[in-house]
Amino acid sequence: MGNVYSYGLTDFQAIATGAAVLASGGGGSYHDACAIVQQLADQGYTGTVQVQDYDGATNACVLAIMGSPDAADNLTLTAVQNSISNTVAVMQAYTGMQPGAFIPVEIGPINSLVPLIGAAMSGGSIWVVNGDGAGRAVPELPQTTFTAPAGPAPSPAVLASDAPTLVAAEYAVLGSATASGIESLAGGVVGGFGGYSGIAMWPSNAGNQFALSGSYIPGTLEQARQLGLQLLQAVTPLSTQAVAAGIEEITGRAARAVVSNFYITSVTQSTSSASLDSGIIRLDNAPDPAQSTETHYLYNLNENLIMYSAASTTPDIIAPDSICYYSESTGRGFSNASDDLAQYFDATTGRSTGNMVSVIAVQTAPQLYNTPGVVASFAALLRNIGYAGGMPPA
Secondary structure, three states, X not given: OOOOEEEOHHHHHXXXXXXXXXXXXXXXXXXXXXXXXXXXXXXXOOOOEEEEOOXXXXXXXXXXXXXXXXXXXXXXXXXXXXXXXXXXXXXHHHHOOOOOEEEEOOOOOOOOXXXXXXXXXXXXXXXXXXXXXXXXXXXXXXXXXHHOOOOOOOOOXXXXXXXXXXXXXXXXEEOOOOHHHHHHHHHHHHHHOOOEEEEEEEEEOHHHOOOOOOOOEEOHHHHHHHHHHHHHHXXXXXXXXXXXXXXXXXXXXXXXXEEEEEEEEEEEEEEOOOOOEEEEEEEEOOOOHHHOOOEEEEEEEOXXXXXXXXXXXXXXXXXXXXXXXXXXXXXXXXXXXXXXXXXXXXXXXXXXXOOOEEEEEEOOOHHHXXXXXXXXXXXXXXXXXXXXXXXXXX
């Protein structure tokens, strides 16, 4: 069944740090993730969470925070814990299933932590699956491996707000035969909850022959932890090339630096009615765009989807390949959440802060690429932002 790990607070921090690079600009705010780990320490948490491969015999579900990272700006541990508690309580009441394991929906600074925090809240009765549904963060549920034909049905999907008690919480139980159906229904619900929500879905139990077995990408939490430890333990910030080489060694997926030590010189962001943040990030090789001799544009929908060079007719990187942020100025990755971008772009002055930014392309995890419908789902998102060209090869 593979290795069994015991993760404590140091590991939680390392996972958030590695995920901030691997998440392709999404998965929640790294700034908030660091604050949440510190708040967990301040609460006096000294325990560990068991992390292992799914055993195909334990009641489980996918657990996450869904919605706009900017709507969840300055997300707190209390808000996460309340969202988890309310979501899991409604799922249990509706299905009669007592979960024994949680699995991350994606790799991201927040969404890699959510199942770990949920397990920590259980006092040891719940463990976490060492894997996720994408090997990166994704804009929508259909872009995950859980949608594979042999996987579990996505419903019932439970969404719940972060109210301090279940009695005070707003919640919804959604039913659909497809992940795209759940995504469509959930967008309006999350907006009604204030832009973000806890979500539990894809239940796996004896009734569906524990269908999460084989429907996730194994090993990805530990990969995020290993990368995070490399970044945290470095005496000085690693070079972009060293981080790309580390990603390739840890994940087994090809990784390359596409731009190194550029500057964010423009940010345009907005939040849709479906609680997705969309935006355009401009990167220049000088802090003042008037002095720049090379410019690239990143288009995102929570996560980075495509990057162009102003000097080329061909995109630099196209999703589902990951478009990952790293900074040699800070030695960290980051997301498209406003509080993360603030270290690199001053929204008040409209100028770069002077902190450098690199972009690393990471090849799609084979299991994600080969899941029927995933590449087509990414292609549909790209068409919505104006790209209808070819998709990257497996």
